[in-house]
Amino acid sequence: MPLATSLIEVFFQTILAFTAIMVYTRILGKQQIGQLTFFEYITGITFGSIAGTLATDRNPDMTLIHFAGLTFFAAMTFFMGLVSLKSRTARKVIEGEPTIVVHNGQILDQNLRKMRYNLDELLMQLREKGVFRVDDVEFALLEPNGNISVLPKSQHRPATPGDLGVPTEYEGLNIELVMDGKIISRNLQQLGFSEDWLRRRLRERGITGLDQVVYAAIATNGKLYTDVKKDNLQMPVDISDWPKPPR
Numbered sequence: 001m002p003l004a005t006s007l008i009e010v011f012f013q014t015i016l017a018f019t020a021i022m023v024y025t026r027i028l029g030k031q032q033i034g035q036l037t038f039f040e041y042i043t044g045i046t047f048g049s050i051a052g053t054l055a056t057d058r059n060p061d062m063t064l065i066h067f068a069g070l071t072f073f074a075a076m077t078f079f080m081g082l083v084s085l086k087s088r089t090a091r092k093v094i095e096g097e098p099t100i101v102v103h104n105g106q107i108l109d110q111n112l113r114k115m116r117y118n119l120d121e122l123l124m125q126l127r128e129k130g131v132f133r134v135d136d137v138e139f140a141l142l143e144p145n146g147n148i149s150v151l152p153k154s155q156h157r158p159a160t161p162g163d164l165g166v167p168t169e170y171e172g173l174n175i176e177l178v179m180d181g182k183i184i185s186r187n188l189q190q191l192g193f194s195e196d197w198l199r200r201r202l203r204e205r206g207i208t209g210l211d212q213v214v215y216a217a218i219a220t221n222g223k224l225y226t227d228v229k230k231d232n233l234q235m236p237v238d239i240s241d242w243p244k245p246p247r
Contacts, residue, residue, distance in 0.1 A: 010056060013055050013056070013063055016054065016055075016067065017052070017055040020051065020054075021051050024047075024070070024071075027078060047073060047074070050066065050069055051070055054066035054067055054070055097144065098143050099111050099114070099142045100142075101115070101141065102126075102139065103139060104138060105135035105136070105137055115142055122140075126140065126148065128148075129148060129150045137150060137151070169221075172220035174219050175218050176216070177216045178210060178215065179215060180215075181211045181213055183210065207226065207228060212230070213228055213229075214227045
């Protein structure tokens, strides 16, 4: 088979595999990335492997078979997702459940061995949570996705405004108004603002054109945050240890 013909076949098969992955992952939702339990990890790898075979197999007779396999695998993953939503028992079998590995400052060795988790991994994840003393932990749970959830003992938890009886105001989420120089009109309309209002607020900050704005968002209290392309930092921080070229 001529090289040009092979390249054309691989090109179209790659487009087919790419389109299938894009469509199927949208149907499957965000489980693969958001949870990434052991089950999602394995299905994600297998999904990508089948798609890679579909894109690169030079046997034209196998293209439809690989595509059918990819489709069936996506359908099975979708079906198992529905089953896990409907049945708690099935969800526990498919995805697993949390396991207590530290209780009242005591490491539960038996649970660690059952989960094939060693002490070094446990201590590392505790340190990542800002916990350097096991006896400061009330509960530590090993989640199905491999992460550790930690509940420090009450005397070692940071004090919150609620603990101190300090009243706080509702913060909410910032609403994006400009992204990469483009106005997000729908968000402006939902907030009851106009583009003229936004441009006027930007001019008050010395910004004359939207092409200068990388990002702009408004907080619940009405405060407008803007970030422009040209950063006027007098002493920018650089944490790299690579030598800098002379100016």
